[in-house]
Amino acid sequence: MEGDIFGDVSTPALQVDSRIIQAFQKNLLEAQDILDQNRLLINEINQNHSSKMPHNLSRNVGLIRELNNNIRRVVDLYADLSSSCIKSQEASSEGDSSGTLKSDGKVSQKRTRIS
Template identity: 45%
Template sequence: MVEAAMADTCGNKNKRFNIGAGKANGAGAGDGDDTEDEECDVEVWDTLRYSFKKAQAVLDQNRELIKKVKENHQSKIPDNLVKNVGLIREINGNISKVVETYSGLSVNFSDTVRQRKKIGNRKVENRRS
């Protein structure tokens, strides 16, 4: 679902991001070489897509584990209730994986924005020279 939405908007996002990056650095849209920006955008979108897919897979697994916990709880069979302890631990571990994925995504995205800002600032400085 996330991948389809990203694929639909990738072209528009790239265009807006390039224009926004230029304005943020004091440059107008369209002046300078956009090839590097477009390659960076593809890398950024690929990273986002990968991270969201990874997180979604873990969340889907948790959904199934939660269903099983609910079934076990409703059955009131002692062995099933004991199994829930392990299932709940697995769910908690998966939540940690999702947090790590989103944390890594946040760091990567912030680093990319900083790098772009530096590149944009260098382009502006080079034009002034």
């Protein structure tokens, strides 16, 4: 990725992290675009409501549906980010003896056997 702040990534662990970071960036940018679009929709909905013109008020029905669908998309994007973050954390702590956070929020202690 040109202009990437992480530069050239050569080790496999860093390549995985780079892919995860790129996915985060992509999802965050997509979420931001949708949120920007929502701001415009909300402004239009407010203007239509203030006008009290029947045509504008009926148009709000479709705009509100679009707004709701956009909100669902943002929630899905953030859920994907959260899931990716948890998977990344689990993968990076596999060899670690410090314990990991399970999906139910409890810490699972791993023991390292010394021979």
